[in-house]
Amino acid sequence: MRVLVAGATGALGKELVPRLVAAGHEVFAMIRSESSKARASQLGAVPVMADALDRAQVETAVREAAPEVIVHQLTAIGHVDTRHFERSFAATDRLRIEGTDNLLAAARATGVRRFIAQSNGAFTYARTGGPVKTEQDPLENSPIPAMAPMIAAIKHLEKAVLGATWTEGIVLRYGGFYGPGTSMAPGSQQVELVRTRKFPVVGDGGGVWSFIHIADAAEATVAAVENGGRGVYNIVDDDPAPVAEWLPALAEMLGAKQPMRVPRFVGRLAAGPAGVVLMTELRGASNAKAKRELGWHPAHPSWRQSLLG
Template identity: 85%
Template sequence: MTQVTFDFCQQSSGHPVQVANPDRRAREPTMRVLVAGATGAIGKELVPRLVEAGHEVFAMVRSESGKSGAARLGAVPVIADALDRSQVEAAVREAAPEVIVNQLTAIGDIDTRHFERSFAATSRLRIEGNDNLLAAARATGVRRFVAQSNGAFTYDRTGGRVKSEQDPLDRSPIAPMASMIAAVEHLEKAVLSADWTEGIVLRYGAFYGPGTSMAPGSEQMEMIRKRKFPVVGDGGGVWSFIHIADAAEATVAAVENGGRGVYNIVDDDPAPVAEWLPELAAMLGAKKPLRVPRFIGRLAAGEAGVVLMTELRGASNAKAKRELGWHPAHPTWRQGLQPVA
């Protein structure tokens, strides 16, 4: 049985960035914005959009080698290891931002058989790195703090198939996913309880598009093309997707217009695996995916892989559209994945 892997999203990309709202500069205020994680997949889409909007953007990078990449995006680089509190505070003091955007992750290919290990570095960043940024933000009087969270596979797996921001995260996670969800909960609680700033949490869906695991020619796409990505069980797990460019646009909206709280950043079309996977295979010109029972899926992809395939709940974007004035340019993965496929 071929191993099934899922790789959600934070890889770098050399693709040129297209800014969806080039006239934003003329109508939005200018702010000083510090982006941590500026050279990841979403950071590479976000930073040029903030610059285009007229904001003065600073990119927190870990070493001298990251400075040129940040500069190419249009940002002023400041150096700090996110896990070193004194370095983070020095970088934040140097940038003196009004807004901090935390996009810190360290996600590569996710082996669902070793899910906890795949997320260990990112979980540490969501706890220690985020706490360091918050401490520096408090010390320097940052007025708005926007943080990346996860709405793709963290919601409680009971009840309705589509969740709003008021619904709880998974209250009884399986063991391999428990530490990842605990780190998300830590980050969200820390940001939302910081009464000295305007804390905003963005729960992104599963990314696709340039720089992600669902990019043209990616390993995941090739697995689907070669029928090595089967539907497990009934394929009833509901996924909410978001194009990486739409995620960046929503983040700009949160920076400029967001109020304290949580926002699901997903498209309009949550869909079960049994629906989206065969349709994507058809876009790729491939045969329908194989179907395997849960016990075979567990052997190949582990318990986490079975949960992702059969038990996930999707998310609603109604609040983000209503309160941020944001609408995804790719309202459905059916449209957005066509050029990717």
């Protein structure tokens, strides 16, 4: 199939494009700058130029590629400062709103038959009920102010993609990425904070995280291109775990001292309200539907064996 990947040179795109090519697909990479052309070509894709926030440019690029499938992986997330959570996600929020709308408009104009979009299953489920959520469970309806714009952008993306009756809309709710090129890669700022004992467990550390190795996320996306049906899929590993469990385990993997433990009010001062939510109230996600319907199984079923690799 002809597949257009928007966000082809990001952490996930760099894993996804070669896999799509190896599976026999003709892959096009929507890129914004001339400097990205060589990277896209090295990955095996044909580059097409467009700024995702410029609707006319996006339609021109989509018409040039004439894809059967669009894969929307556009983000602009760098280091996440939990004290300024909304600032860290502002550019990505815009891509998830305006970028999604522009890609969908171009897809409709050119008759794209399947549209796959990156969503977030790591931060977005309602902070009530059980510790592990399925795709049937609601997203957060009462987010704290710092997280409200990010949740709103996710909801916009999902509603737009799933509501596009003229194409087969698929939403992939990825867990927290780890592996090469991610914020959990060896030597990354986040890992170094753990190594130097500057990443404490806040409160009871009861927030449940679901992780996914970046290579497994890419494999699941290929499966969605080939086998997915309209709807939402959690793309996470088999082992959701509370912060009080995975953070000390990561410190042990690093040969570092165990993380400090601080009460919620201290965590709020150091990491902001969003940091406290992530540490104490987050919910994990189940991958049962993705396994069942996509025929996908993570090669890294647990972060315990591979969080640093």
